Amino acid sequence: MHFRTNAEARSYWPLFPFLLTLFVLLTMASWPILFAFDLWVLYDRGSLLNVDYLWSSGLRPGVDTFYSYGLLPLALQHLVFAFGRGYLPMIACTVIAMVAMALIWAVLLRPLPRSTTWLVAIVCVTPMLLWVNPNFPYTLALLSTLTALALVMEDRLDLALAACAVGCWSVPSLPLALAGMVTILIVTRWAAGSERSVGALAKALAPGAVSYLVIGVVMVLTFGWQSAAATALPFQGAKFYAAKGYGMSNIVEFLSPGGLGLTKYLFTRSGWWILSSALLLALAAYSGIRMLRARSFDSVGCVVMLFAALHVLFVFVAPGSTQQHVIYDPLLAGGVLIGLGSLAGTHLRKVLLAVFVILAVTGSGEQVRDTWRAWRDQTASPDMAGLYSTRQMQDEWKAIVALSAAHPLLMLTYGTGIHHYFPTIQSPQIWFLEVGQQLPSDKDRILAQMRATDIVVTAHNDIVESIDPRLHAELLTMQPIKQGPLFDIWQHRTR
Numbered sequence: 001m002h003f004r005t006n007a008e009a010r011s012y013w014p015l016f017p018f019l020l021t022l023f024v025l026l027t028m029a030s031w032p033i034l035f036a037f038d039l040w041v042l043y044d045r046g047s048l049l050n051v052d053y054l055w056s057s058g059l060r061p062g063v064d065t066f067y068s069y070g071l072l073p074l075a076l077q078h079l080v081f082a083f084g085r086g087y088l089p090m091i092a093c094t095v096i097a098m099v100a101m102a103l104i105w106a107v108l109l110r111p112l113p114r115s116t117t118w119l120v121a122i123v124c125v126t127p128m129l130l131w132v133n134p135n136f137p138y139t140l141a142l143l144s145t146l147t148a149l150a151l152v153m154e155d156r157l158d159l160a161l162a163a164c165a166v167g168c169w170s171v172p173s174l175p176l177a178l179a180g181m182v183t184i185l186i187v188t189r190w191a192a193g194s195e196r197s198v199g200a201l202a203k204a205l206a207p208g209a210v211s212y213l214v215i216g217v218v219m220v221l222t223f224g225w226q227s228a229a230a231t232a233l234p235f236q237g238a239k240f241y242a243a244k245g246y247g248m249s250n251i252v253e254f255l256s257p258g259g260l261g262l263t264k265y266l267f268t269r270s271g272w273w274i275l276s277s278a279l280l281l282a283l284a285a286y287s288g289i290r291m292l293r294a295r296s297f298d299s300v301g302c303v304v305m306l307f308a309a310l311h312v313l314f315v316f317v318a319p320g321s322t323q324q325h326v327i328y329d330p331l332l333a334g335g336v337l338i339g340l341g342s343l344a345g346t347h348l349r350k351v352l353l354a355v356f357v358i359l360a361v362t363g364s365g366e367q368v369r370d371t372w373r374a375w376r377d378q379t380a381s382p383d384m385a386g387l388y389s390t391r392q393m394q395d396e397w398k399a400i401v402a403l404s405a406a407h408p409l410l411m412l413t414y415g416t417g418i419h420h421y422f423p424t425i426q427s428p429q430i431w432f433l434e435v436g437q438q439l440p441s442d443k444d445r446i447l448a449q450m451r452a453t454d455i456v457v458t459a460h461n462d463i464v465e466s467i468d469p470r471l472h473a474e475l476l477t478m479q480p481i482k483q484g485p486l487f488d489i490w491q492h493r494t495r
Contacts, residue, residue, distance in 0.1 A: 015106035018119070022126045023098050030132040032374035034094075037389035040087040042459070044135045046417025047432050049085060052078055053420070054429060061223060062230030066439045067431050068237040071219040071227060072169035073137040085420060087387070090136060097139045098130070104143070105129060107150040108334055111300050112341040117353070121337065124357045127364045128272075128333035131326055138327050140170035145178055145331070149306055153299045157186045161208025169215045172234045174328075177313050179208065181306055189297065234318075243436025246320050254322045272356075272363035273325060276336050277311065279352065283339030284308030300342045307335025333360070385421040396484050400457055401425065403489070409455040412446075412464055426453060435466045443468045450474045456490045 027034060039045050051074060054065050061067035061074060080089045112118045122129075134142070144167030151160035161182045167175025183205070190201045220228045230236065241247075255270050265271030287301035314328050336356060343349040378388040383398055403409060404424040411418050411425050412433055419427040428449060430442040438446075447470055450456055456478060458464060465472035478490035 012103075012106040012110040014114075015109055016103050019105050019109075019122070020099060020102035022123060023102050023130050026126055026130055027098060027132060030371055030374075032378045032380075032388040033371060034091065034133050035087075035380065035387050036133065036374070036378075037384050037387035037393065039133060040387055041385065041415060041418055041421055042413050043415045045087065045090065045133075046415035046420070048073070048077065048136060049090075049417040049420055050415075050427060051431055052081060052085065053417075054431070055223070057429075059429070060227045061431075062236060063224075063226045064439075065430055065442055066236065066437050067227075067231060068234075068240055068437070069137040069231065070169040070172050071223050071231050072166065072215060073140055075219065075222055076140070077136060087385075093136065094133065094139065097134075097143060100143055101130060101146070104146045104150050105334065108146065108153060108303070109337060109341075111153075111338065113345070118341070121353060121357050125333045125337065125360045127367055128269075128329045128360060131330065134327070137171050141167045141173075141175055142327070142330065144168075144170065144175055145310070146334075148178055148182060149303050152182065152185070152306065153303050155299055157182060157189065158204045158207045161186065161205065162211040165208060165211035165215055168212060169219060169232075172232060173237065173318050174310055174313060176234070178306065178310060179212075181309060183208070185297075185302065240434075240436040241318075241320065244321075244434075248316070248319060250322050250324070251315055251319050254325060266359075266362045267365040269325070269329070269363045269366065272359040273329070273332070275356065275359055276332050277315070279356065280304075280308045280311055280332060280335045280339060283336065283342070287339065287342065300338060304335055304339040304342065307331055307338070311335065393486060396486050400487065400489070403455060407454040407491075408452070409457060410449050410453040411457045412450075413457075413459040414463070433463060433467070435463060438467060443471070446471060447474060454492060458488050458490065459486065 033039075051061060051065075051067060055061060055074065055078075059065045061071065067074075076093075077090070080093060083089050109122065112122075131138075131142075144163055144165075148160040148163040148167075151157070151163055161179060164175055164179035164182060168179055186204045187201065190196060190204060193200075216228060216232070255274060258264060265274070284305045284307070287304045291297055291301050310331055311328070314325075314331075340349055340353050340356070343352075374388065377390050379391075379394075380386055380388050381394055383401070384394060389397070400409070400411075401422055401424065404422070409425055411427055414433055416427045416430055416433060418425050426449060428442075429445045430438055433446075447468070450471065451474065456475065458475070464475060475490060477493070479493045480488060481491050482489040
């Protein structure tokens with residue numbers, strides 16, 4: 001068997017400006033989401049910012065404080081923060097990543113037929129190809145994964161393995177699996193080729209091995225070997241998933257119609273996701289059979305099979321929350337587009353493409369509604385760090401900030417980076433306030449902070465109770481002085 005690329009005839013440059021324009025338009029249309037107060041202050045984005053503070057204070061990620069992503073995002077984030085901490089440097093990274101995504105997708109999608117029909121299909125699937133306002137670790141993981149797949153399409157398996165190293169040190173989950181698959185491809189190709197010397201195999205594997213080791217050495221020198229060892233493999237993430245009970249039940253919940261009935265399959269991503277999953281598996285099987293009959297590997301067929309394998313691993317091995325699919329929907333959408341493009345121009349391909357595109361359009365309805373509501377209900381305010389939020393959030397938040405100016409105040413919310421934007425408010429000295437994401441030392445620090453402050457503000461009392469009974473018991477010793485729609489305010493009775 002030999003490896004042949006069937007994508008070299010078409011240039012990717014015409015697709016790059018087309019895709020970049022689509023990505024820019026989608027991002028501009030999603031402006032309030034890109035600059036959302038919730039995301040940057042109360043949720044994930046703020047928590048990653050807080051890890052930089054924790055590390056700067058001497059706490060080692062994964063050792064002294066819980067952390068389950070890779071260390072590379074922290075190192076790069078720290079470099080970016082040389083220009084100042086906050087959301088603006090990270091949004092600049094998002095813009096750079098968006099340009100890179102457009103270029104990588106241009107390479108991956110260049111085997112598609114050059115016709116108006118396929119360009120329209122790309123337009124309709126754009127909301128699935130680009131995750132607006134992604135968190136930084138997954139941005140690096142997706143860039144690494146898509147770059148590796150694009151290099152497979154270019155018949156550069158050695159460089160594809162090297163690209164995987166970035167993802168392995170960013171989010172050690174699916175990128176690790178992809179590295180294993182690319183390694184199998186390299187070994188299989190070497191075994192089936194004419195030059196089966198150990199030197200030839202070592203030469204093909206060397207870029208990946210060297211890239212992984214070089215990044216690893218830098219991480220060890222930067223964070224220490226204990227942090228590197230604790231975060232190099234997905235063990236901490238697996239413990240968190242187990243504590244939350246994540247599994248196939250979350251996929252089932254995402255796919256179940258719920259109170260919407262059958263309309264959910266038309267106007268949310270569920271219907272598109274089910275069809276696309278079935279199509280991707282069928283197209284991967286077709287690609288495998290085609291290569292077996294031809295007794296040769298082809299680049300497009302291998303890429304489609306890799307897309308399918310990653311999707312299967314996500315669904316059956318690493319499913320997270322009901323919203324986790326948004327991270328990996330680009331792989332599903334891209335795999336189906338490339339797979340359909342590899343079919344002969346038959347009536348069946350036209351029908352499958354039409355159904356795929358129609359469900360992509362109707363399935364984007366939920367995203368369109370959420371974006372429209374964000375424009376309708378949210379405004380940017382200097383009192384909210386210049387970010388977008390609802391009037392209700394602004395009113396409650398102003399009262400909390402005013403209270404923090406008069407009393408020591410600790411904010412217990414999912415995200416922990418609030419103190420950066422509002423210095424009078426204390427945040428938990430942890431990564432996330434979430435079940436399964438604290439070491440014993442993390443819980444001790446939260447408890448000490450609760451006891452040392454006058455006021456505690458909570459957004460998720462059930463999470464506080466679930467994390468540690470001691471935290472809930474401490475909260476019950478306090479007097480609730482205000483219960484709002486979004487936050488509850490507690491004060492120590494003796495102060």
